[in-house]
C-alpha cells in the first residue's frame with residue numbers, strides 16, 4: 001500500500017524527519033528547485049503537513065485540499081491559522097507538555113541573570129575591569145519579590161513551582177480565573193502595579209498583541225523587572241525600549257522578540273536588558289521530545305484517525321471524530 005504523503009515546508013529537527021520518513025513519503029519542500037510546482041503537482045496526494053515555523057493560513061490550505069492534519073513543532077502555534085484550518089476541516093496539533101520544564105528552567109535562569117546583572121558582570125570580568133574595582137552592587141535582589149504571571153498555563157505553573165522556594169510570591173492574570181491557590185488579578189494593569197516581576201508566558205497571536213504596553217510598564221514601575229519567554233509580539237517593543245531607557249522599569253530579560261531574529265536596535269543599546277536568542281526549549285533532549293510528539297501525532301492520525309495533542313481550535317473537530 002502507498003505510504004501517506006506528508007509535506008514538510010521547511011527543515012525541521014532531525015527527530016521529526018527521521019521519524020516521519022520511517023512511516024511516510026515525506027516531501028522536503030525546502031530542497032525543491034520550484035516549490036510552487038511541487039505543491040501544485042502533488043496537491044491531491046498531500047494528506048498532512050509537518051511544520052515548524054512556516055506560516056500556514058487559509059490560502060495555503062486552499063492549495064492543498066487533501067490535507068486533514070497540520071502537525072506543528074512547538075507549543076506556540078501563532079504562525080498557523082488554526083481557526084481557518086478548523087473551518088476547512090483540518091486539525092492542528094502542537095507539542096505541549098514535553099518542553100514545560102526546559103522553558104521554565106530557562107525562565108528562571110533569565111530571571112536570575114536579569115535581577116543580579118550576571119551577564120553584565122561577566123562582561124565586566126572579561127573586559128579586565130575587575131582589576132580596577134569590583135563590579136558595582138546590584139540594586140535588585142530576588143528574595144522577597146513578587147511575581148505576576150501573565151498566562152498561567154502549564155509552563156507558568158512550572159515557573160511558579162520553581163520561584164517559590166527562592167522566596168518569590170506568585171500571582172497571575174489570565175482571561176479567566178483558574179482553580180489554583182495563587183492570587184488572581186482580573187486586569188493586567190492591576191497585576192503589574194502590584195508585583196515587581198512580570199513574567200510573560202501567554203501565547204502569541206492577534207489576541208495578545210502588545211498586551212504589555214506603555215501603561216502596563218508604567219504600572220510595573222521603577223523596581224519592576226519584565227521577563228518574556230513567550231512571544232515577542234505580546235510586548236510593544238518600542239514602548240519597552242523607552243521604558244528601559246527612561247528607567248520607568250528597572251530591567252528586562254527577553255528570550256523572544258517582535259521580529260526575531262531581528263532585535264530592536266534600542267534593546268541592543270540599553271545596559272538594563274538581558275537578551276537571549278529564543279533558546280527557551282533549545283536543548284537536544286527537549287527538541288527531540290518535541291519532534292517525537294510531532295511524529296506521534298502524524299502516526300496516530302493515520303493509524304487511528306485521531307491525533308494525540310490537538311490544539312484548542314481543533315477540539316470540536318476531534319470531538320466529532322471520537323463520537
Ligand code: 8YV
Nearest residue numbers: 052053073074075076278281
Ligand atoms: C521553539 C517555542 O523555539 O514551543 C514554542 O512555542 O517557542 C519554542 O519551543 C519553537 O517551537 C521553534 O520552532
